[in-house]
Amino acid sequence: MVFNTGAALLDAIVLAVVSREAEGTYGYKITQDVRGAIDVSESTLYPVLRRLQKDGCLVVYDRQFDGRNRRYYKVTERGRDQLEIYRTEWKEYSLKISNLFEGGVIA
Amino acid sequence: MNRIEFMTELAALLQDVPVEERKEAMQYYNDYFDDAGEEEKDVVKELGSPEKVAENIKKDLGIQTEIASGGAQNTGANHTGAQDARAQNNGTQNVGTQNVGTQEQSNHIWKIVLIVLVVIFGLPLLLGIGGGVLGLLAGIIATVFSVILTAVLVVVSGVLAVVSGIALLIAEPAVGLALIGGGLIAGVCGVIASVLLVKLCMIAFPAAGRWITKMWNKVKNRKKVA
Numbered sequence: 001m002v003f004n005t006g007a008a009l010l011d012a013i014v015l016a017v018v019s020r021e022a023e024g025t026y027g028y029k030i031t032q033d034v035r036g037a038i039d040v041s042e043s044t045l046y047p048v049l050r051r052l053q054k055d056g057c058l059v060v061y062d063r064q065f066d067g068r069n070r071r072y073y074k075v076t077e078r079g080r081d082q083l084e085i086y087r088t089e090w091k092e093y094s095l096k097i098s099n100l101f102e103g104g105v106i107a
Numbered sequence: 108m109n110r111i112e113f114m115t116e117l118a119a120l121l122q123d124v125p126v127e128e129r130k131e132a133m134q135y136y137n138d139y140f141d142d143a144g145e146e147e148k149d150v151v152k153e154l155g156s157p158e159k160v161a162e163n164i165k166k167d168l169g170i171q172t173e174i175a176s177g178g179a180q181n182t183g184a185n186h187t188g189a190q191d192a193r194a195q196n197n198g199t200q201n202v203g204t205q206n207v208g209t210q211e212q213s214n215h216i217w218k219i220v221l222i223v224l225v226v227i228f229g230l231p232l233l234l235g236i237g238g239g240v241l242g243l244l245a246g247i248i249a250t251v252f253s254v255i256l257t258a259v260l261v262v263v264s265g266v267l268a269v270v271s272g273i274a275l276l277i278a279e280p281a282v283g284l285a286l287i288g289g290g291l292i293a294g295v296c297g298v299i300a301s302v303l304l305v306k307l308c309m310i311a312f313p314a315a316g317r318w319i320t321k322m323w324n325k326v327k328n329r330k331k332v333a
Contacts, residue, residue, distance in 0.1 A: 042160070
């Protein structure tokens with residue numbers, strides 16, 4: 001991809017991915033899901049998860065899976081609010097950019 | 108590189124982050140290996156080098172403020188992460204000024220210590236220098252006086268030679284005449300030297316005295332100004 005993904009957009013994408021699972025989701029799956037949308041290295045994703053956790057947008061809990069503890073991430077109320085802000089911002093932003101791009105063709 | 112090598116290296120690289128952060132990161136990547144279930148080597152390749160992983164973790168912990176405020180610029184306001192980061196930034200700034208305060212305090216302490224040291228070690232030094240200057244002056248005066256004395260003695264010896272030359276004139280005229288001639292020359296030289304030296308002293312000593320008082324006044328004035 002030619003466009004860079006800024007820190008805020010990355011936060012928003014991770015929040016959106018995690019919020020899709022009501023029960024929460026785990027690191028490997030988050031990585032795969034995020035990679036479905038943007039090309040990002042694993043080493044940049046962990047710090048994002050950790051930061052969102054510290055900011056209170058995500059909570060972690062351990063659940064038994066396959067005879068071991070797996071760490072799950074779940075969106076908090078605050079995380080949901082934050083995601084809503086990102087959604088609104090993104091809608092405005094992408095609409096403006098799209099209008100600019102396609103409006104140029106029409107005019 | 109296999110899983111164990113990757114995890115060992117990552118743990119080693121994260122030695123300087125807080126224990127809690129290290130534990131979290133280790134657990135995360137351990138889980139990742141468990142869940143990936145592919146060939147370990149492929150997973151390691153996917154993860155990148157442990158150095159890169161550790162670097163990103165540290166960057167987010169240490170230089171977190173810079174990244175977060177960059178994010179705020181991207182999105183505008185409403186970014187709680189950035190706000191937190193800004194608060195943290197203020198925190199570090201406060202710590203910074205506190206540090207400056209203690210530095211100033213320690214500067215004061217150092218000044219006091221320096222003054223005490225100067226008083227303890229400087230006073231004897233000053234006395235020593237004073238003694239040295241006095242000794243030097245005494246030495247100069249003594250030298251001058253001895254030179255004058257020598258000149259006077261030359262005069263005296265010249266006179267004595269003339270007297271003994273007259274006494275010897277009848278018994279041994281040649282020696283007597285030589286003695287009288289030599290004595291007269293020595294006497295005249297001595298007189299000239301004495302007169303010149305005394306004159307020189309009369310000029311030099313007051314001049315030196317004036318110069319010393321001038322220097323002393325200069326030092327005193329400088330102290331007043333300071």
